[in-house]
Amino acid sequence: MPAQNLLDFDLAGLTGYFAGLGEKPFRARQVMRWIHQAGVADFSQMSDLARTLREKLAREATVTVPQILTEQVASDGTCKWLLDVGAANGIETVFIPEETRGTLCISSQVGCALACTFCSTGQQGFNRNLGTAEIIGQLWLANRALAQHHDGDRVAGSTTASAAPCERPITNVVLMGMGEPLANYDAVLAALHLMLDDHAYGLSRRRVTVSTSGLVPAMDRLREDCPVALAVSLHAPNDPLRDELVPINRKYPLAELMSACQRYLERAPRDFITFEYILLAGINDQPAHARELIALVRDVPCKFNLIPFNPFPGTGYRRPDSQAIQRFRDLLMQAGHVVTVRKTRGDDIDAACGQLAGRVQDKTRRTVHRIEVSP
DSSP, X not given: OOOEEGGGOOHHHHHHHHHHTTOOHHHHHHHHIIIIISOOOOGGGOTTSOHHHHHHHHHHEEXXXXXXXXXXXXXXXXXXXXXXXXXXXXXXXXXXXXXXXXXXEOOOEEEOSSOOTTOHHHHTOEEEEOOHHHHHHHXXXXXXXXXSOOTTTOSTTOXXXXXXXXXXXXXXXEEOXXXXXXXXXXXXXXXXXXXXXXXXXXXXXGGEEEEESOOHHHHHHHHHHOOOEEEEEOOOSSHHHHHHHSGGGGTSOHHHHHHHHHHHHTTOSSSSEEEEEEEOTTTTOSHHHHHHHHHHTTTSOEEEEEEEOOOOTTOOOOOOOHHHHHXXXXXXXXXXXXXXXXXXXXXXXXXXXXXOOOBOOOSSOOOOOOOOOOO
């Protein structure tokens, strides 16, 4: 029987696993702290466990994370890792350092089946869902990697070398990497529990964000099971345009999505939904689009995160000029909305929003349709 990867378990799952070994519940909490807080994968180093338990775990369990294939560091300190998840597939994880926080953007699937036309990940197709160990393993790996000495602190926010992290540069986690998190609900939910658990990473619900393209039933489930901060990839103010840009809209149109956002806010740790809106020149960036957007969200407390399009090879889209971006932002602000324009980070290593591609052995065999834009 293969060894059990303990990274697949949240506290409830790990407690059940130890009960099966005839161990008391406090052992699960001990081991969870060793794995997730101390970054220890070797059971022999877990010094407060009984020797017999350490030996049993060495025989029957493992702590296994994806292997780092490449690490790239951008000029602004953004760090991107390509991780091996087997069968010639790779996923990407990005750390974005800032003055007051460090944000880790993690992936939830190998590729993505939703085929949003402006997204490089969507162009790669879809292979499979990631397991909980592969999702939380990205946070585990990043904490260790950022704690190592990188030739004079070459990754912003890193600490001196040590066997395990002693200071955590990661303050926020966003599930905005490769894949649609809510299409991999069970594995993502277990990973969220670990991120929030005081015996693991101890992040607050406000500092963990799940991004979704609008899977309405799963949004309702998350509202009940583990309401963290929510970001909705909106990108269009009307159904015909969103049907083209975000095809899942054909199943869950905007009226249903706005209602789901209102329901989510009843349990959310923040009193607003973040709407992500990629600005595409000549497609969704005109004043008429801004006015439609204002009308669409009139009953949903929200803030907007405007994302000027980040080009990738083969795309038919263009980035709006600065005047068009400012005009769109100002119209939303004049209507009383909080608006940020996302600063492009890591674009020199293709780590900016919409650029993550990884390495995907596509099983969908689909051709992505793009709206072509005249120069």
